[in-house]
Amino acid sequence: SSQTQTIIIQDTIAPVLDIVELPTITAQCEITTLTKPTATDNCTGTVTASHDVTLPINTQGTTIITWTFEDGNGNSSSQTQNIIIIQDTTAPVLDIVELPTITAQCEIITLTKPTSTDNCAGTVTASHDITLPITTPGTTIITWTFEDGNGNSSSQTQKIIIQDTTAPVLDIVELPTITAQCEITTLTKPTASDNCTGTVTASHDVTLPITTQGSTIITWTFEDGNGNSSSQTQMIIIQFTTDPLLDVSELPTITAQCEIVSLTNPTTTDNCIGTVTPSHNTTLPINTQGTTIITWTFEDDNGNSSSQTQTIIIEDTTAPVLDIVELPILSAQCEITTLTKPTATDYCAGTVIASHDITLPINTQGTTIINWTFKDGNGNSSSQTQTIIIEDTTAPIADEVFLSDISIPINTEIIRPTATDNCQQEVKTSTFDTTIFTSPGNFIIIWFYTDTLGNQNSQKQKVTVLENTFKKKHNYITPNDDGVNDYLILKNILKFPENSVQIYSRNGTLIYKQLNAQQDWDGYGNIKFRELVPRGIYYYIINFKGKNSLNSVGWVYVDY
Incomplete structure (x- = not known):
C-alpha cells in the first residue's frame, strides 16, 4: 500500500558571517572598489553580499558601510565595515x-x-x-x-x-605769445596727453610774477610720472614805458650846521608798482659851506627814469673850542726848536689848523709869550697864549777832556784852548796867567771858559817853554849851489816832527808847502811846478800838530 507523506524542507537560518568583525579599510583620496566579505549558508546555498554605498567613496573621514548577506531563501544577515578616507595632505x-x-x-x-x-x-x-x-x-x-x-x-x-617709455604728446604744437604790461602773476598751463592715460603734470622754469621788461622765454615741461617728459617753450613779453611819477613837485630846501650825513630819499610812484630806486649825484657827508644843488634820479627796474633837484645849505658860524683852557708853561734849556701844537675842536668836526706868531727856534733867554690861533677853514677862529721860558744854567764843556802838555818857543803866544756851550752861545777863554813867556821853563796855566750868561768852567794845562826854538841862522839866502847860504835853515824844528812849513810871496801867494820839514828850504817853489823863486822877500809860517798848535812866522830874502 502506499500512502503519501508530506515533507517540508525549510531554510530559516540566516547566513553565518565568516568574519565576525570586518577590518577597517583606510585609503587616500577615495575607494573605487570594495572586496566583498563572505558568509556561509547553513544549507550550502549561494550567499549574495551587497553594500549600501555608492562607489567611489571620496568623502573625507569615516564612512560606515553595511554589508547584507542573502541566501536566496529570504534569510539574510548583515554586518558593518568602517571605510576611512584619510585627509588629503599633499599640496597641488x-x-x-x-x-x-x-x-x-x-x-x-x-x-x-x-x-x-x-x-x-x-x-x-x-x-x-x-x-x-x-x-x-x-x-x-x-x-x-x-x-x-x-x-x-x-x-x-x-x-x-x-x-611707460612714451613721452607725453603736446596738445598744442606752438604755444601763443603772451604780452602784458608791468607783470604777469599767473600762467594758464598748457596740456599734453599721456599714452598710458596717466596724469600729466605741467611745470615751468620761471618765478612768478614775471616783471622783467622785455622778452622772457619760459620752458614748459610735461611729466607723466613715469620718467617720461616732453617740453615746449612760450614767449612772454613784459612792456613798461612810463617814467616814475614825482610824489612832490618841488623838494624842500634843507639847511644844516656843519654837514649833512644822510638824506631822506624823496619818493615817486611807479605805474607798474615796481621798485623805484632813488639816487643822487653828491657824495655824503655834504660839508661844503654854502649852497649845494643835488639832483635826484628815480629809476625803475625797467630803464625808465625821472629826476628833480633839491637845494642844500651848509652853515658854520661857531669858532673852534679850545681843548685845554690854559696851556702849560714850556721851560727849556737853550732853545725850543719845535712846538707841539695845542688842539681845538671844531663844532662841525672839520680840520682845525693851529698856528703861532713866533719864529722858531726860540732861543731868547727869558720869557716869551706866543699866540696860538685856531682856524676851522670856514672863517671862524679862536686863540690862546702860551708862555715859553728859555734858560741856560750849564757851564761850557771843554772840547778836550784833558789838555795836552805843550812845548813852545820863547816869546810865542800860547793858542788858547776852546770849550763848547750847550746853548751854542759864545764862549770866552781867559786866564789870569801869562800867555807869552820870555824865559824857558815849565809852567801851569789855568784856563777859564765863560759863556755870555756867566756860566763858567776851568781846566789846567802844562806848558814847557824852549829856549831859542826855531832861531834861524840868517834871513838871507842865495840858492845858487855855491855852498854859501844856499838854504833857509831852522834850528830845533826836528823837536816837532809833525809840522808844516808854508812860504808865501809878498803878495800872499803860496809858493811852497812842506809837511814834516827837515830844517832847510832850497829856494824852489813846489805848488804848480818846481823852479827857483824870483829874487825878493818871502814870508814863512811854521805850524805844529794838534788843536793847541802854535804858529811861528818870519821872513827871508832870496838873492842870486
Whole structure:
C-alpha cells in the first residue's frame, strides 16, 4: 500500500558571517572598489553580499558601510565595515616650474591663471595677491596660490613688468605769445596727453610774477610720472614805458650846521608798482659851506627814469673850542726848536689848523709869550697864549777832556784852548796867567771858559817853554849851489816832527808847502811846478800838530 507523506524542507537560518568583525579599510583620496566579505549558508546555498554605498567613496573621514548577506531563501544577515578616507595632505603640484615674465605697456588688466595638479584629482583653485589693473611702472612680483580644497596649497611667483617709455604728446604744437604790461602773476598751463592715460603734470622754469621788461622765454615741461617728459617753450613779453611819477613837485630846501650825513630819499610812484630806486649825484657827508644843488634820479627796474633837484645849505658860524683852557708853561734849556701844537675842536668836526706868531727856534733867554690861533677853514677862529721860558744854567764843556802838555818857543803866544756851550752861545777863554813867556821853563796855566750868561768852567794845562826854538841862522839866502847860504835853515824844528812849513810871496801867494820839514828850504817853489823863486822877500809860517798848535812866522830874502 502506499500512502503519501508530506515533507517540508525549510531554510530559516540566516547566513553565518565568516568574519565576525570586518577590518577597517583606510585609503587616500577615495575607494573605487570594495572586496566583498563572505558568509556561509547553513544549507550550502549561494550567499549574495551587497553594500549600501555608492562607489567611489571620496568623502573625507569615516564612512560606515553595511554589508547584507542573502541566501536566496529570504534569510539574510548583515554586518558593518568602517571605510576611512584619510585627509588629503599633499599640496597641488605646479604644472610649470617657473612662470614666464609678463611685460606690458602702461598696465595689465587681466592675468591668465597658471595651473597645478591635485594628487586626489580634486579641483585646484588658483588665486593671486595683486589688485588689477597693474599700473605701477617697473617690476611687480605677484604670488600665485594653488589650493586643493582640503587645506593643502602650493605657491609660485611671477614677474610683471609695466613699462611707460612714451613721452607725453603736446596738445598744442606752438604755444601763443603772451604780452602784458608791468607783470604777469599767473600762467594758464598748457596740456599734453599721456599714452598710458596717466596724469600729466605741467611745470615751468620761471618765478612768478614775471616783471622783467622785455622778452622772457619760459620752458614748459610735461611729466607723466613715469620718467617720461616732453617740453615746449612760450614767449612772454613784459612792456613798461612810463617814467616814475614825482610824489612832490618841488623838494624842500634843507639847511644844516656843519654837514649833512644822510638824506631822506624823496619818493615817486611807479605805474607798474615796481621798485623805484632813488639816487643822487653828491657824495655824503655834504660839508661844503654854502649852497649845494643835488639832483635826484628815480629809476625803475625797467630803464625808465625821472629826476628833480633839491637845494642844500651848509652853515658854520661857531669858532673852534679850545681843548685845554690854559696851556702849560714850556721851560727849556737853550732853545725850543719845535712846538707841539695845542688842539681845538671844531663844532662841525672839520680840520682845525693851529698856528703861532713866533719864529722858531726860540732861543731868547727869558720869557716869551706866543699866540696860538685856531682856524676851522670856514672863517671862524679862536686863540690862546702860551708862555715859553728859555734858560741856560750849564757851564761850557771843554772840547778836550784833558789838555795836552805843550812845548813852545820863547816869546810865542800860547793858542788858547776852546770849550763848547750847550746853548751854542759864545764862549770866552781867559786866564789870569801869562800867555807869552820870555824865559824857558815849565809852567801851569789855568784856563777859564765863560759863556755870555756867566756860566763858567776851568781846566789846567802844562806848558814847557824852549829856549831859542826855531832861531834861524840868517834871513838871507842865495840858492845858487855855491855852498854859501844856499838854504833857509831852522834850528830845533826836528823837536816837532809833525809840522808844516808854508812860504808865501809878498803878495800872499803860496809858493811852497812842506809837511814834516827837515830844517832847510832850497829856494824852489813846489805848488804848480818846481823852479827857483824870483829874487825878493818871502814870508814863512811854521805850524805844529794838534788843536793847541802854535804858529811861528818870519821872513827871508832870496838873492842870486
